[in-house]
Amino acid sequence: MAERQTSLLEDDESLAAQRAWEKALGLLVHKLTTVSYTSFVAPSQPIRLRDRRFELAVGHSFAREWIERRCAATIRAALETVLGHAVEVVYTIKPSADRNPTEPEPERTADAPQPERPTARSRRKAEQDERDLEDLHTRMCLPINEKLTFDTFIVDQSNRLAYTAAEQVASEPGRHFNPLFVYGPSGLGKTHLLHSIARRLHEINNGLRIALIDGETFTHYYVRSLREKSFDLFRRYFRSVDVWLVDDIQSIAGKEHTKEEFFHTFNALHQTRRQIVVTSDTTPRELRTMDNRLRTRFEQGLIADVSPPAVETRVAILLRICQTEGWAIPEDVLYFIAEAIQSNVRALEGALTRLAVHSSVLGEPVSIDLARSVLTHFYIDKRPVTAKPRLEIDTVIEAVAEAFATTAEAIRSHRRDTPTTRARQIAVYLARELCGDSCRAIGEAFGGRDHTTIQRAAQKIESSLTRDSELRNMVLSLRSRLSR
Template sequence: MSKTAQTVWNNCLEFIKDNIQPQAYKTWFEPIIAVKLTDNALSIQVPSKFFYEWLEEHYVKILKVSLTKELGEKAKLVYIIKMENTYGNKQPFTEKIPSSNRSAVKSQEVDIPLKNKNPELRNPFVIPGIRNVKIESQLNPNYSFENFLEGDSNRLARSAGLAVAAKPGGTSFNPLLIFGGVGLGKTHLVHAIGVDIKDKYPEKTVLYISAEKFTQQYIDSVKKNNRNDFIHFYQIIDVLIIDDVQFLSGKTGTQDVFFHIFNHLHQNGKQVILTSDKAPVDMQDIEQRLLSRFKWGLSAELQTPDFETRVSIVKNKLYRDGVDMPEEIINYVAKNIKSNVRELEGAIISLIAQSSFNKKEVTIDLARIVVEKFVKNTKREVSIDYIQKVVSDYFQMDVNTLQSKTRKRHIVQARQLAMFFAKKFTKASLASIGSQIGKRDHATVLHACKTVDNLTSTDKQFKKYVDDITKKLSV
């Protein structure tokens, strides 16, 4: 009797069912559909990429054993990920195939582990002028513009990124510096720009590298006495993306070599893209000649997303993972996790995992437990608006008075304290703080912070103001 895909899969399921928990079987194996059997390859359809990755991570051994029992040692498993291809073919480990439902497909032998998505640079040096050397871009294809959702908090940065991707080196956004706090999507956005450029301009050499790795490569080049080779390598890049450029602070040798690389790329119409946790004006121990070049193009800030954007991010994450969740729970998670996108997505993953492992439905009570853990484990970030309200209430004035142009001493001091605490308790740039507290510039904020530091050490009454407000903001 010849075997069919369904009979082979049914036999595999019988074996799997006897060896795992009933709830796990129901969650991760009942939704799978056997599609076809070709020689020793069984094709199965799974609901999403998340589903496929979960199977590979948690059930690869049992799949291998069950399939080997049915089809022998040369058995292969082919995953068909059934999802509308809204995001093109950027999903990792998938390739687009023509079909009526525009599904994506992945063929993977069960006994071979997935390849590393970001292989290390083997050698950062090539002979100057040689352009036929293959340079891996180090880009993550999972980071795309399609899954970097637009909102008020990131509109400028995203729009600038799209402009650069359309015409790298040909816009006034060169360099493009994306800055903002942890987990707001800086790395995602610069990868998306790089991926889009590679799609539009396959002939261009694009390279993503962290400032930390760049520094280490430079140190190695000095040790091996091939500093010039290091410089020549980076001078042949068409689009250079350096992540966390603030890491260059205090590293004068690395800054010097980057200065020469930057000048060469910029003069030759090449694109430079940078990320940082702060604006150029707030960077410490970076040479002025380098800072001035950072300001040649556009510096765009990523801010904390608002509620509507957070809801969109959660829905997009659930869609990509092929998971349904009630609107009430989506809104609850988005309302309570405000600090950054990474934690928001982390909470959703945790919620799905908790539901699966503990054999529970995703309910509002389960959401409260998961969110509570995230909020407890995350240092609360106070908003600039809240700081202004606390300071205004403390000095018995309204926020409009605090923000006004008056030079009355007690109002000036209240305003300076608001700026001081905004710098201390938020990740906002000096320019952003000044803009939100009475439309002042970054120099005013810097002066305010120095004044507060000086008065705290010399004026007992003023020190009491600082201590009292600190307690109110730390509650």
Template structure:
């Protein structure tokens, strides 16, 4: 690690001790150390209004880090990623680095190049190429792709809604990355609604609203996440309404995400809801089993030192059936457990152990024997365990068999192959079919829901 990296890491560590997490995220997380020359650190901020905060609240952190790493009192120069001209960067470079001509020219050129390539707020790792498509996100993916190819003309605004961890943020960033790959000078901005609110409040406090208007109303593409957070924020809604109109009237692309449909956004002015419906509202639903397996197969490529057994992958895909983000967290836990145990093959047992470590509360899963589930289900439906394990296709036996398989999946940590083995050496696909069939039936059949509640009570 270079001395510059050590210095910047130390500044971030000290800032974390001084600030609350939300304050750190807003003022520090987007900041970048560009260079250190002649005891002057050049720091890039995304907004000029944040310089005052750095000059006051964080000056002590910079000085302390400077003495610890370089044994000098570090001075600071600032540049801003939303500046409108490379001349701003050139002036900052000149002021902060002395008059060494060739060195100054090189640094200035590098700063200008970095400015041109800046992707404001966009995470470069989220692209269309690494987005796993499935039935639940196919239309959202197609709409996002169309928007990225022809901003401002196809589906404007594009409104993507769905639950947490399903890929909405990935698609927003993928749009931004695609647009910038086609036109590096495009004015693209990704921002969460919470950060938009924070910026609005800061500009109001500093009486610099013209800067905010200049920043957002002259964009080519605005990508705004979690728009439901705008509820009840009347003054911010007014500003966003005007920003929306300015962009829309100039045929600039707007893409929004939410956890609800536009019509379900309580606390938002009707005129905003109406505009959100002008373009294309499209939803993302939880991925099906096959899509979750595909997502896992892609994610585990990041853990090239580990080999995942197929049944372990299927176990994880069944365990997390609604949130892709939880899948990513589970893989991190599995990697940690594997490192501690010094193993490189991930089995179902290791996956189970790793997932248990994710929850502080003790789990009751896997303490219920499958034969107890079979016994109680058989008692309820009037069939024997032997018949449940057998091959008869009589309706009441098939019903009992599928319910027992469903509960074995729900109440234990056993893999699909293991459950299948306990039901007369059936294939894991048979167990999955039974599980999905009962799950679908529960959504429509209140009587079946009551039956399973009664059986669960007896099992536990």
């Protein structure tokens, strides 16, 4: 009798697993790459569902390795969507004889595609497919800034909710605050929080595919995928990510086709409980040119704001930068800077860096007088001023070319020798700092380079300025010349 009850219980567990798996396949067919789905996931066999533990048998060790590395998060999310609760997925390998010849085939729904046994050719295609996705990831996603961590983020009442929510998201992606929408004026730490989330997630699970992009980059690569007939790769990439971090969503607000694709991508990820974090300079309701259906989806998660910090917090931010960089700046000077710059943390950091560099180059001790003379352009000047003529990107390129004894054509070219590459990076950095053009416009002026390449070139120079005195002197000299 006991044996019969055990048998009935196992049958129930097997049937529950089979039904859940069939429904999950209906979601997974749209979320995974064709090769991953048909060659490795669809042929898998559900064994049992017991105590929120789902056992899934795969065909061989290669399939288990492939699924665990590339599909595990998506499969778990699909099963949790179907079951309505958290679940642990355990992968086992089928015996060589998958099924007793007299045992009937398990029923499948009409919508579930028939499995396809993996072959050497399909494995090679799957590996190439994954390489294509990784290549697109490298080109499109922003590099994680190692300095922007939760530990270096200064918390006060102006940003506590956003910070706490970001930490929670990084600890348990997809389970809380999905989506998380952070808004506030530029320069107050929204991008810092996105990089902090990405870094923490990499530390917890280096196998996660994390897409850290901004709205402008999404638009650029969407349009490019249509032009180059690679839209299928573009769409498959975004359906494969585990966490999607989007900065400055307001930049897609007026672009109809981009908004449409963003909406479908958002839905695909959200339905399978993959974490989405979005930042904007305004609330969802104030994104007037954004579709109502997108605004309502942003509002269904947690909306957190960041606002200008108090003067004590601004001083704490400056002290943290001094500790990180090893700068000895008197406290009265730090208060002077914090009182002068009240609304933008990015400007606060830039002012301190500029002061420290000037002190080092000129050999003068840091004082309020030096700060006042060096940081004049950071303050609101109430006197009428004559507007300077706009600095053109071509002027920057020509000035850098002259300094490096090369030509503007060489800087715009695709030459990769060290002197030309360094000259190009410096020119990109100065163009971003002085011209006020978008990264896309700068990229066009530098021989048609894309937005991400421009960002990386500028970041490389920016990160080297405090360590390389020769580079710092060169950049300061060029900047002074171009600012006249």
